[in-house]
Amino acid sequence: MDPRANAATAWSPVKDLGNLFALGTTSSELHLVSLDFSAVDAAPHVVGLVPTPAPFRTLAWSPATKHVAAHPWGLVAGGLEDGTVSIWDPTQISTGHIDALSTVSKHKGAVTALQFNPNKDSSHLLASGGAYVSTTSLDLLPCSHVFRDGDVWIMSVNNVAAPGVFSPGTALASTSAPSEITCVSWNTTAPYILATGDSSGHVTVWDLKQKKPCFNVSVYGAISSLAWSPHEGFLLLTATRQSPLVHIWDLRASNSVPLVELHGHHGGGIVSAAWCPHGSVHQLDELTPDAFCDWKLTTLTSIDDDQARHTWSFLKVLFEPDARKQLLVHLGFDGAADLPSAVLPSPSDVESGPLPTFTAASEASITRSLL
Numbered sequence: 001m002d003p004r005a006n007a008a009t010a011w012s013p014v015k016d017l018g019n020l021f022a023l024g025t026t027s028s029e030l031h032l033v034s035l036d037f038s039a040v041d042a043a044p045h046v047v048g049l050v051p052t053p054a055p056f057r058t059l060a061w062s063p064a065t066k067h068v069a070a071h072p073w074g075l076v077a078g079g080l081e082d083g084t085v086s087i088w089d090p091t092q093i094s095t096g097h098i099d100a101l102s103t104v105s106k107h108k109g110a111v112t113a114l115q116f117n118p119n120k121d122s123s124h125l126l127a128s129g130g131a132y133v134s135t136t137s138l139d140l141l142p143c144s145h146v147f148r149d150g151d152v153w154i155m156s157v158n159n160v161a162a163p164g165v166f167s168p169g170t171a172l173a174s175t176s177a178p179s180e181i182t183c184v185s186w187n188t189t190a191p192y193i194l195a196t197g198d199s200s201g202h203v204t205v206w207d208l209k210q211k212k213p214c215f216n217v218s219v220y221g222a223i224s225s226l227a228w229s230p231h232e233g234f235l236l237l238t239a240t241r242q243s244p245l246v247h248i249w250d251l252r253a254s255n256s257v258p259l260v261e262l263h264g265h266h267g268g269g270i271v272s273a274a275w276c277p278h279g280s281v282h283q284l285d286e287l288t289p290d291a292f293c294d295w296k297l298t299t300l301t302s303i304d305d306d307q308a309r310h311t312w313s314f315l316k317v318l319f320e321p322d323a324r325k326q327l328l329v330h331l332g333f334d335g336a337a338d339l340p341s342a343v344l345p346s347p348s349d350v351e352s353g354p355l356p357t358f359t360a361a362s363e364a365s366i367t368r369s370l371l
Contacts, residue, residue, distance in 0.1 A: 008059035012090070014074050020047075022090065024056030024078050032093050048093035054082035061090075062116035065123045067160060075101070075157060077126055079111025085128055087157060101160050106153050108133040113184040113196075122191035126155040126163075129181025129196060150181035152196050154208070168194055169211035185226040189233030197223030203238055205251065217255045219247065225273040235259070239270035246273055 012020035023031040032048035058079040064071050073091040080086065085107070086100040109131030117125040130151045156164040179200035187193035192208040199222040205215035221242025229235035234251045247258035 008056040010059040010061040013061055013063045022059055022061060022076050024059040026055040028052045028055050032090055050093055050098040054080040057081055057110050057112050058114045060114040060116050062123050065120050077114055079114045081110045083107040083109055085111055102163055104155055104163055106165050107151055112180050115184050115186055117186045117191055118188055119191035124157045127184040127194055128153050129184045131180035132178040150179060150198055152181055168206040168208055182223050183226040185228055187233050188228045188230050195226050195236055197226045215251050215255060224271050227275050230275050230277045239273040241269040243269050246270060
């Protein structure tokens with residue numbers, strides 16, 4: 001099944017708004033959704049809806065630390081099928097204002113990956129990756145920024161109305177088959193380090209200060225996940241759709257032999273993998289097409305293996321960034337999104353009291369099968 005037939009999702013990174021997340025759909029709509037954590041079985045509500053000119057491929061949400069006065073709920077960026085990146089204020093969306101704050105049309109193909117820099121002082125930086133375009137089209141373009149036919153751009157939203165755009169640097173020319181950027185991932189401790197992965201299995205780590213790659217690795221299959229350790233910025237996770245193996249690389253060591261190799265379920269490849277950002281234990285959540293498991297990386301043991309609970313096919317796993325709740329959402333190939341009940345908190349687990357609740361913006365509500 002085509003992996004783009006799904007909802008692009010982003011949790012709110014704003015501390016007091018951890019019950020909000022955004023959904024970008026293939027039917028060209030952006031939904032702002034709230035969850036009521038005081039009742040586990042309460043249905044989520046759509047608190048804002050924005051029509052877009054093209055379907056979504058990817059979505060990102062930044063706390064926008066430098067713009068908190070003007071945008072207290074941060075900024076949401078959406079990567080669309082038509083190659084544009086649009087930026088919205090979720091505060092405005094919740095009050096019925098649907099216009100984007102700005103739109104960047106730099107990619108020549110669909111926007112396939114987005115991530116805001118997670119480092120507080122660099123949260124205005126947005127990395128984007130795109131699909132490849134035809135050779136004929138490439139002949140007409142300056143190619144210094146082209147990475148294996150898919151392009152990578154860095155956008156600065158210091159000026160939200162007119163974001164600055166620049167290249168991470170110049171990559172070596174590729175003679176491989178055309179491929180697209182499938183993942184972008186900012187380093188969790190060094191704000192000038194960015195990793196990109198593509199559909200041919202190539203991973204490049206960019207040093208934005210030097211404007212050139214500082215680490216390269218190639219694996220078998222299309223890169224489905226890139227993730228930096230939330231605790232050690234020199235550890236990079238890679239996973240592919242064609243292999244049940246998850247690799248963890250130590251950038252201080254070899255680019256041919258991974259530091260750790262984790263074996264997933266037998267059969268299909270890994271469609272999504274993520275580090276748990278909470279606590280001191282190194283935990284990894286991985287999804288194969290029809291199952292997921294958790295790994296405790298300090299002992300390299302699986303601490304949860306769940307095949308029976310779900311009967312639908314997985315696409316992506318996404319941890320909620322607020323350490324109070326430790327939630328994750330599973331996205332399905334059919335566009336459904338699921339919050340496993342095992343990780344939903346009881347009311348007593350929410351340390352700082354109940355989070356805000358919102359009134360639905362329309363009669364359409366979103367249940368556990370969100371789209």
